[in-house]
Amino acid sequence: MQKIILFPSLEEKIKLIKQTSQNLVLVGGCFDILHLGHVRFLAACKKLGTVIVALESDQTLTTHKGHLRPIHAQSERAEVLCALASVDYVLLLPYLSTHAEYYELTQSVAPQIIAVTEGDPLLTNKQKQAEAVGAKIVVIPKINTPSTTQLAKLLGLEQ
Numbered sequence: 001m002q003k004i005i006l007f008p009s010l011e012e013k014i015k016l017i018k019q020t021s022q023n024l025v026l027v028g029g030c031f032d033i034l035h036l037g038h039v040r041f042l043a044a045c046k047k048l049g050t051v052i053v054a055l056e057s058d059q060t061l062t063t064h065k066g067h068l069r070p071i072h073a074q075s076e077r078a079e080v081l082c083a084l085a086s087v088d089y090v091l092l093l094p095y096l097s098t099h100a101e102y103y104e105l106t107q108s109v110a111p112q113i114i115a116v117t118e119g120d121p122l123l124t125n126k127q128k129q130a131e132a133v134g135a136k137i138v139v140i141p142k143i144n145t146p147s148t149t150q151l152a153k154l155l156g157l158e159q
Contacts, residue, residue, distance in 0.1 A: 003090055004089070005089050005090065010105075010109070011108055021088075022050075023113060024049060024050050024112050025052065025112070025138075026052050027052070030056045030060075032072055032077060041115075042081075048138060051088045052088065052090075054091045056074075057096075071157055078090045102125070103132070106132070106135075107133060110133045118142040
């Protein structure tokens, strides 16, 4: 099976994945400039089970990070993530603007685990989503490394 999952075929693909996977681990993010923090986070997630990365859309990045983002298009970010052994699947998200839409996404995937980085500002929402599907929240400790936004500023791509 191909690593990239298109949103319209999500439910069909999840059924196939669940036939061979015991622990489905859902993670979400932008992954605009892949860095050591991302690599270690995803490696820790892989130890928990089959990893599906819900990859934010270009429009979502522009809305939340500003007009200079994304640096890499969603298709490019997906290709980089697919090259990692720790990533089993990448779900290309459409523009989602409400907590209800993310809740529906979690309902469709129905993972056993939702993995988050320590200090995730959306932890409360993700805890509610996990509870609704009987999933466990696993908090992965954050490592001391520059974030994508900090790297973009250092490289002069953002102010």
